[in-house]
Amino acid sequence: MRRRHLEALRPVCPVCRAPGDEAPLEVGRVEREAEGDLLEGTLVCARARCQREFPVLDGVPLIVPDVRSFVAENVFALMARDDLSETLEGALGDCAGPGSWLDVTRQHLSSYAWDHYADLDPAEEQPPHGDPPGGLRRVLAAGLALAPPPPPGPALDAGCAVGRTAFELAALPGREDELVLGVDLNVGMLRLASRVLRQGVVRYPRRRVGVVYDRREFAARLPGAERVDFWCCDATALPLPAGTFGLATSLHVLDCIAAPVEHLAALGRALRPGGLAVLAAPYDWATSVTPLDRWLGGHSQRAPHGGASEVAVRHLLTGERARALGLELLAEDDDVPWAVRMHARSVVRYSAHVVAARAAGGAA
Ligand SMILES: C[S@@+](CC[C@H](N)C(=O)[O-])C[C@H]1O[C@@H](n2cnc3c(N)ncnc32)[C@H](O)[C@@H]1O
Ligand SMILES: [Zn+2]
Structure with a gap:
């Protein structure tokens, strides 16, 4: 810290x-x-x-x-070793088997580190038919393009995972003096982000097939990294004074969090008046993370939103409900591609709904 x-x-x-x-x-x-x-x-x-x-x-x-x-x-993740050779990690991974805590952890690191950092890996081959890495940065760029530049003030990346968006926010033109904070609750992903920050090295297990993962390790010296930090915090209960940030991003988090409305309210509170929030979500709801009654759309076709998540989010960010949340819709892009690599022969393609919203109290 x-x-x-x-x-x-x-x-x-x-x-x-x-x-x-x-x-x-x-x-x-x-x-x-x-x-x-x-x-x-x-x-x-x-x-x-x-x-x-x-x-x-x-x-x-x-x-x-x-x-x-x-x-x-999270005691496994907190106490986990990250100094083992690829050989030992692979042997333990075979023993623990598919679906084990170790396998789930490695799969998460594999998918997110690939999207966040594989563009910096000199040994990464372009997938012959697939999507190149870096979808996340394209989603961020699409969101920022929807609104005028954010007001001054530190930037927050909520649900930062392995950290690339935080580094991207630190490198945004005109924000060379602003601090950036990435927050997440996933200890393994934060540890990877912390290593990039402190050692300038990305090291991750890239899944090839089954429980076979290839160790990737390469330098990542990112401009503005000295202004970035990563904290383990709940993005529905940010431990920060209200009105701290000029810019906040929440990319692919709304449908991956236990309480999406509380998350939006936490962003509205954390932003300064007129601050900019960039949200993105493919609305890939799962009850393993979000109880059904907290999904934004994705159920209740009879409701005014007709079951459509983008309509439900739009409703939340306009009128009375927007005032309660402290976040008002500015503009949106309904179809921004984003891809998650599962293994060497599988990439899940999403269409993200990307939204720019402004924190209450700012100039029109
Ligand atoms: C689908 S991932 C997206 C990660 C990253 N923003 C990206 O687009 O690559 C969702 C992230 O949200 C994080 N997350 C879920 N609930 C959270 C919470 N309550 N507070 C902070 N982070 C949370 C997860 O740990 C995960 O890293
Ligand atoms: Zn206290």
Whole structure:
């Protein structure tokens, strides 16, 4: 955790916060630090009657409301080794087998690291018939093109996964002085993002077939990386003061999060008046992540939205409901291609609905 981000973004304790009454987090223990970058230690709530501790691990602070449950549920990922050779990792992967925690973790890293970084891999071949990597950056560009440039202020990438969007936001012209924060709840993906940030190296298992993964490792020196940081936070309960950001992105998160409306409200709150939100989603709903009654569309054909997710999102971002969320629709593109590589012979192609929305209180 970069001290520069801690000081400028002033995270608040997610445990004892109440509207209008928030306590700052301070550095508690420092076990490892390098040049203003807290690599291992704790943050602690400054309020005397709370003093809740939040661990910082591999440079990533865990600032979630229920730290104990989060650690209990993610203890494999938090304690996982990432120093093993490809041979050993493959042998353990064979033993653990398909669908195991190790396999699911490697599949996630494979799909997202490929889309985020394979354009920087000198050994990556262009797929002969398939989609090239970098769909995510094209989605971001399509979203930014929908609206005038965002006002000044730090940028947030919510649901950042392995981190490329955060680096893209740091490199946007005219925003060379702005800090960028990527947040996610996936510890393995944040660890990869942290390695790119701190070592300038991408290392990931790229799935070939079954439980066979090829180790990819290459340099990724991204301009503006010194202004980027990654935190483990819930994008429905951001531990930050209201009105912190000038720009917020949420790419392919709305349909991958437990509470999509709360996520939109959290973005509306985190943005400054007139701040820009760029949202994208292919509405690939699954009850394993989002309970059906929280889906935006995707059910209830009799409802005014006719079951259409893009219509449901449009309704949320206009009129009364937009005022309640603090986010108002500016413009949208209904068909932006995005692809997720599953293995060497499988790419899932999506059509993302991309939306630009403005935070309440800004000029028309
Ligand atoms: C489909 S992935 C998209 C990742 C990235 N934005 C991209 O477009 O490549 C959805 C991401 O949202 C993250 N996510 C889901 N629920 C979250 C939450 N409550 N808070 C923060 N991140 C969350 C997941 O861990 C995952 O990295
Ligand atoms: Zn507290």
